[in-house]
Amino acid sequence: xxxxxxxxxxxxxxxxxxxxxxxxxxxxxxxxxxxxxxxxxxxxxxxxxxxxxxxxxxxxxxxxxxxxxxxxxxxxxxxxxxxxxxxxxxxxxxxxxxxxxxxxxxxxxxxxxxxxxxxxxxxxxxxxxxxxxxxxxxxxxxxxxxxxxxxxxxxxxxxxxxxxxxxxxxxxxxxxxxxxxxxxxxxxxxxxxxxxxxxxxxxxxxxxxxxxxxxxxxxxxxxxxxxxxxxxxxxxxxxxxxxxxxxxxxxxxxxxxxxxxxxxxxxxxxxxxxxxxxxxxxxxxxxxxxxxxxxxxxxxxxxxxxxxxxxxxxxxxxxxxxxxxxxxxxxxx
Amino acid sequence: xxxxxxxxxxxxxxxxxxxxxxxxxxxxxxxxxxxxxxxxxxxxxxxxxxxxxxxxxxxxxxxxxxxxxxxxxxxxxxxxxxxxxxxxxxxxxxxxxxxxxxxxxxxxxxxxxxxxxxxxxxxxxxxxxxxxxxxxxxxxxxxxxxxxxxxxxxxxxxxxxxxxxxxxxxxxxxxxxxxxxxxxxxxxxxxxxxxxxxxxxxxxxxxxxxxxxxxxxxxxxxxxxxxxxxxxxxxxxxxxxxxxxxxxxxxxxxxxxxxxxxxxxxxxxxxxxxxxxxxxxxxxxxxxxxxxxxxxxxxxxxxxxxxxxxxxxxxxxxxxxxxxxxxxxxxxx
DNA sequence: CTGTTAGCGCATTCAC
DNA sequence: GTGAATGCGCTAACAG
Numbered sequence: 001x002x003x004x005x006x007x008x009x010x011x012x013x014x015x016x017x018x019x020x021x022x023x024x025x026x027x028x029x030x031x032x033x034x035x036x037x038x039x040x041x042x043x044x045x046x047x048x049x050x051x052x053x054x055x056x057x058x059x060x061x062x063x064x065x066x067x068x069x070x071x072x073x074x075x076x077x078x079x080x081x082x083x084x085x086x087x088x089x090x091x092x093x094x095x096x097x098x099x100x101x102x103x104x105x106x107x108x109x110x111x112x113x114x115x116x117x118x119x120x121x122x123x124x125x126x127x128x129x130x131x132x133x134x135x136x137x138x139x140x141x142x143x144x145x146x147x148x149x150x151x152x153x154x155x156x157x158x159x160x161x162x163x164x165x166x167x168x169x170x171x172x173x174x175x176x177x178x179x180x181x182x183x184x185x186x187x188x189x190x191x192x193x194x195x196x197x198x199x200x201x202x203x204x205x206x207x208x209x210x211x212x213x214x215x216x217x218x219x220x221x222x223x224x225x226x227x228x229x230x231x232x233x234x235x236x237x238x239x240x241x242x243x244x245x246x247x248x249x250x251x252x253x254x255x256x257x258x259x260x261x262x263x264x265x266x267x268x269x270x271x272x273x274x275x276x277x278x279x280x281x282x283x284x285x286x287x288x289x290x291x292x293x294x295x296x297x298x299x300x301x302x303x304x305x306x307x308x309x310x311x312x313x314x315x316x317x318x319x320x321x322x323x324x325x326x327x328x329x330x331x332x333x
Numbered sequence: 334x335x336x337x338x339x340x341x342x343x344x345x346x347x348x349x350x351x352x353x354x355x356x357x358x359x360x361x362x363x364x365x366x367x368x369x370x371x372x373x374x375x376x377x378x379x380x381x382x383x384x385x386x387x388x389x390x391x392x393x394x395x396x397x398x399x400x401x402x403x404x405x406x407x408x409x410x411x412x413x414x415x416x417x418x419x420x421x422x423x424x425x426x427x428x429x430x431x432x433x434x435x436x437x438x439x440x441x442x443x444x445x446x447x448x449x450x451x452x453x454x455x456x457x458x459x460x461x462x463x464x465x466x467x468x469x470x471x472x473x474x475x476x477x478x479x480x481x482x483x484x485x486x487x488x489x490x491x492x493x494x495x496x497x498x499x500x501x502x503x504x505x506x507x508x509x510x511x512x513x514x515x516x517x518x519x520x521x522x523x524x525x526x527x528x529x530x531x532x533x534x535x536x537x538x539x540x541x542x543x544x545x546x547x548x549x550x551x552x553x554x555x556x557x558x559x560x561x562x563x564x565x566x567x568x569x570x571x572x573x574x575x576x577x578x579x580x581x582x583x584x585x586x587x588x589x590x591x592x593x594x595x596x597x598x599x600x601x602x603x604x605x606x607x608x609x610x611x612x613x614x615x616x617x618x619x620x621x622x623x624x625x626x627x628x629x630x631x632x633x634x635x636x637x638x639x640x641x642x643x644x645x646x647x648x649x650x651x652x653x654x655x656x657x658x659x660x661x662x663x664x665x666x
Numbered sequence: 667c668t669g670t671t672a673g674c675g676c677a678t679t680c681a682c
Numbered sequence: 683g684t685g686a687a688t689g690c691g692c693t694a695a696c697a698g
Contacts, residue, residue, distance in 0.1 A: 001674095004675065004676065015676080016678080047675085047676080048674090048675050048676070050676095051674070051676045052675080052677075054674090055676045055678080056677075
């Protein structure tokens with residue numbers, strides 16, 4: 001392997017000067033600088049990033065810890081993050097936690113031993129890894145979910161407001177008996193969206209009926225089961241608000257299986273957009289999250305945090321947007 | 334930062350012994366080993382991965398260079414790769430090349446300077462980065478596409494056969510005037526799938542009509558435009574085979590926009606599955622690729638290549654599977 | 667089986 | 683503005 005010493009010898013300068021030239025320091029004689037560049041080209045020299053990392057006690061890696069890259073919510077978010085990383089000179093290490101606190105912790109551990117420059121995390125319910133990273137003062141941005149007791153930069157969406165807007169849209173369509181499938185009680189987004197559901201009902205003077213609420217696991221199977229359970233009610237709901245994309249798919253599958261259709265049999269609004277939501281027939285009304293922007297914003301915050309580790313943490317809340325499509329068409333009399 | 338020397342001092346042994354214990358070498362007195370472990374725990378010592386990397390002249394990083402993580406084909410593939418990486422002790426660095434040879438080359442360069450242990454690449458048309466990596470003898474697995482002149486482990490699907498099967502299915506449904514939208518001429522998958530289309534026609538004794546073939550860019554917009562152009566033909570096709578998922582979506586959008594429906598106005602088979610293909614109405618007939626398996630297989634090959642760099646490269650070809658759904662229903666008389 | 671020693675390749679003091 | 687020297691933390695020789 002050719003090293004900085006080889007380049008130094010070849011160009012008749014010291015290794016220190018080569019290092020200065022390569023890291024773009026200004027205080028180098030242009031003439032020497034030129035010699036060094038020439039030697040680099042002749043030798044086909046390539047700096048050793050690992051050695052640099054050791055010396056600087058930090059790498060150019062960011063980790064992104066999410067539950068599953070196959071969930072389009074995270075896919076797009078990761079893309080947004082990676083775009084920022086690329087322009088800032090970082091690389092993104094993809095970590096699928098599958099909502100498993102142990103995996104999250106294992107990745108957190110890797111972040112520390114590999115000296116990664118920063119992390120973006122969507123915390124699991126117990127947030128074990130997040131606590132570990134917070135303690136180690138690793139530059140970190142929380143995404144999608146809050147974690148009690150951890151002070152860190154955070155990017156959220158306006159969950160309560162978005163959910164309320166979606167539910168209000170159903171109420172405006174003439175529906176009153178509106179059910180809700182939301183996520184686990186320990187997850188802040190699940191509770192925030194449930195709160196939005198409740199507040200929309202309250203605003204409309206519709207009494208809250210806890211028999212119409214289901215807590216599932218934010219996954220397809222959970223949405224399917226919750227839908228089944230709602231349909232078995234003595235008096236099934238006439239409309240439904242589902243608080244994430246995978247559970248919405250599950251609910252749709254359950255309806256399809258039973259030969260039921262939205263909005264005729266049950267009107268539907270889902271939280272979080274789905275690619276091809278327009279191509280599904282009937283097309284799906286959603287409370288869309290700016291997923292790409294979430295990732296991008298997280299990247300920007302992380303960059304700033306690395307530049308100024310001492311600064312007090314900030315929280316950015318992005319707005320959701322109601323995409324009215326066919327499944328929430330007004331009630332027919 | 335606590336180092337291996339601190340642990341050594343604390344436990345009354347040499348740094349070398351600490352290193353041996355931590356890297357799981359067997360030839361260490363159990364008693365000393367125990368002491369070391371105790372000291373590690375007491376001090377909260379954490380090995381420095383970067384230093385280890387420098388010493389060993391290699392990291393535990395794999396890069397995966399794909400055109401776009403937002404394409405569900407790659408999303409699932411990356412997931413498969415990451416699952417293998419995790420069990421083998423590697424981390425995956427995500428690289429979106431956007432089909433841009435310059436970006437591919439930049440990532441290849443990063444792979445080299447950061448001393449990553451291996452790469453999985455879906456090559457861009459000119460495969461600049463791939464050539465660079467091949468020259469440097471970096472452990473590499475090519476995925477989805479072949480590259481002329483590069484000897485490397487490769488994972489492909491049975492493109493020609495899968496395409497032929499999809500087209501034959503249309504022919505069996507009574508269609509004769511069948512169009513094809515495929516990808517760029519320089520991309521092996523595009524040509525292989527086109528070859529499958531032709532061979533199915535030939536087998537059925539249907540003459541090949543090049544006016545019914547379009548080369549687009551494998552993206553949504555390209556599929557849309559190609560569809561438009563086919564519909565403007567004096568005698569539009571009665572069926573269509575589209576050679577990737579994004580272009581299929583584009584074609585569907587074009588049909589929707591014009592108020593046309595599959596299969597009544599035009600029957601449709603797409604190459605590569607789409608999540609929710611079942612939920613789209615009419616549901617979409619596809620030649621499904623085992624995307625997760627592609628990623629998993631690539632990971633396995635990469636692992637083997639790293640273990641035995643000298644071994645001659647192998648090519649694995651996975652089978653596609655025809656998923657018959659509604660858009661290819663037999664022709665009505 | 668264990669300890670001593672050296673050096674991976676670089677960036678950064680500190681002199682000059 | 684430049685060069686010599688040092689050490690980041692670890693593992694692999696080698697000697698004992």
